[in-house]
Amino acid sequence: MVSEIPLAKLPDIQSKVDGLAHGVLIPLFFAFIGFLINPYTLKNTGSFTLLIILAALSGKLAGGFIGSKVIGFDFYESLIFGTGVMPRAGVELVILTIGRELQIINQETFSSMVLMVVVSILISPICVRWAVQARQRKNG
Incomplete structure (x- = not known):
């Protein structure tokens, strides 16, 4: 709605909202x-x-690997990209929460899926580091 206002200073508004979102709302x-x-x-x-x-x-x-290969990345770049997208789970968490509230998803499934998100967030940096090191070893 704000973007339709010709006098709106979008970068200024966005920078203020980003700080609030990333600093407070998303962690909460x-x-x-x-x-x-x-x-x-x-x-x-x-x-x-x-x-x-x-x-x-x-x-x-x-x-992530297949998608990046399709657009022309080499094997190691695709591996790095694939491991880099593993922790992306914000949308999944929103859907899980809605499903739990609507009682479409039971507590066991919800807890398992949230643990999956946590594990993917924790393991991804290790996998990315390994993929980058593999690329460096190959390029020597």
């Missing part, structure tokens, strides 16, 4: 989601949770 959102996890349900969903984590990580890696 992630903390809120974390508080919704029931750790007791995770002990009953061990293999399901592991399967979700492996499927999500490999799917994100494959999607």
Whole structure:
């Protein structure tokens, strides 16, 4: 709506909103989601949770890798890109939260999926570092 106002100073407004969003609102959102996890349900969903984590990580890696190969990146650039997109999960968390509130997703599935997001955020930097080092070793 603001973008339609000819006198609006969009860069100025955006810089102020970005600071608030990234400094306060986004961390609060992630903390809120974390508080919704029931750790007791995770002990009953061990293999399901592991399967979700492996499927999500490999799917994100494959999607990023294949997509970047299609547009012309080499193998190592595609590997770096694929590992770099693994922690992207903001939309998933919103959908999970809505599904939980509408009771489409049960607590066990919700907790497993949120744990998958946490694992992907934690493991991605390690994978990116490994991919960058592999590229450096290859290019020597």
